[in-house]
Amino acid sequence: MGEKKQQQHVDIQGVTYGFNVEEGEVQFEGHDVLIFWIESAMKSFLDTIEEVSGDDAANVVMHSAGFRMGEIVGEYFEKYEIENIMELFPKIYASAGWGAFTVVEFSPEKASLVIRMKNSWEYKINKLQGKTQSGSFLTGHLAGIFTRLFKQNIGCELAKSQLTGAEYDEFHCRPSSVCPIDNIHNYARKQEQKEIEKLEEKVRERTQDLTKLVKDISSPIIPVLDQIVVVPLLGKYDELRSEDMMMQIMENLPKYTANYLILDVTGIDEVVDEYTINLIRKLTDATSLLGTKSILVGVSPQLGITLTQSAYDLRSIECFSTLKHAIHYALAQEGKMITDK
Structure with a gap:
């Protein structure tokens, strides 16, 4: 093998460049550089x-x-x-x-x-x-x-x-x-915070959508026949959910011109608290002021005991074990009935 060709050196104002074209090298003050x-x-x-x-x-x-x-x-x-x-x-x-x-x-x-x-x-x-x-x-x-x-x-x-x-x-x-160098870490933290804020905003938006959806599906008014509507009560009610339910029904009930409101409490949690009792009482009292008679169906033994112990007067409220019986009763009060063809 031939000897490595000697570098050519150039001095510019005391600064040394070295060039070795055969090896493809350029040096600046003794260190490899590229241009x-x-x-x-x-x-x-x-x-x-x-x-x-x-x-x-x-x-x-x-x-x-x-x-x-x-x-x-x-x-x-x-x-x-x-x-x-x-x-x-x-x-x-x-x-x-x-x-x-x-x-x-x-x-x-x-x-x-x-x-x-x-x-x-x-x-x-x-x-x-x-x-x-x-x-x-x-x-x-x-x-x-x-x-x-x-x-x-x-x-x-x-x-x-x-x-x-x-x-x-x-x-x-x-x-x-x-x-x-702290700029890199600060920038990374800022970017992480921005992503967290974006995620939190998405969560807030999604939560709002879900909350609205829950409100809509948890307090529906279902028109079953002329002048008869059904409202199912589901799950457990706290103060906020009770207020939402009350507002939804009172705002939307008048457009149905219903004579009978059937409250189906079959889906109420077994553990019944004061919010649930107060909701039932307020609904029956408030709807009566609109000329709508309330009917309770699906009262469980636990709910029946709790209603009795609450001193709530149920004498003006008709109660039935099933929704079918309540609908037949309401139709009968209107002078109507469901018959087979």
Whole structure:
């Protein structure tokens, strides 16, 4: 096998590039790198992220990715004195095609600095995308670099932007109580909360629909013959359900012009409480005011005992064991009867 071809080195303002075409390698300061076209490949890459994840998620992803990449770059700069970094930093980024960087203010005591940047790759892509607001990668990237160098959380914000007509992008970096990586977790929690809220809203809507359905089916008025209607009482009644039942019947009964209301209590729970007794009493009393006579059918032994113990006067109420007997009775009172053909 032949010997590996020696790399060709290029020095640009003290920054070294290495090229080995046969091996398909490019190195920047001794580390492997790869080169993208900004206005096509990189733009397509960012467009795809935004298309797949949406603008909000893409913004968080780019900011966090920039921060983590910045921490790696900060590790590289740690071998230099901080003052030398401020001189070397712009040269390295300019030679790598990131844009023209200038450190205009720097305070190592306050761990703060102001950086101006012209024609960054992010600005170029954002401009091609037709955006009016700058991306978040570079702010995260600078925060990551100086968080690593200053050994404390550093936040970075864009104070001026070329996209809005400024001559340059201006970044203000200073200590912050929040680590940019927290953005990922905060965003995830916000998205989870949004999904929970959506689910809760669906549950509320469904509960309302089911509650209405229960009301409708638990207090139906069934017209069986002319001037005779049946209302089945089912299950257990509490204060709210009793009030709903009362309202439903009193609002809808008049349209049937019924002379007889048959209350079928066959489906009442075996354990009868005061709400059920009061409902029966109120229904029979209220419907009598409308000129409708109430008839009870299907009274269980337990319900009969409870009604008797409640001192409710049933002498004005006709009671039958079955619905069939009650219907025949009501028809007879109207001078009618059901006969076979």
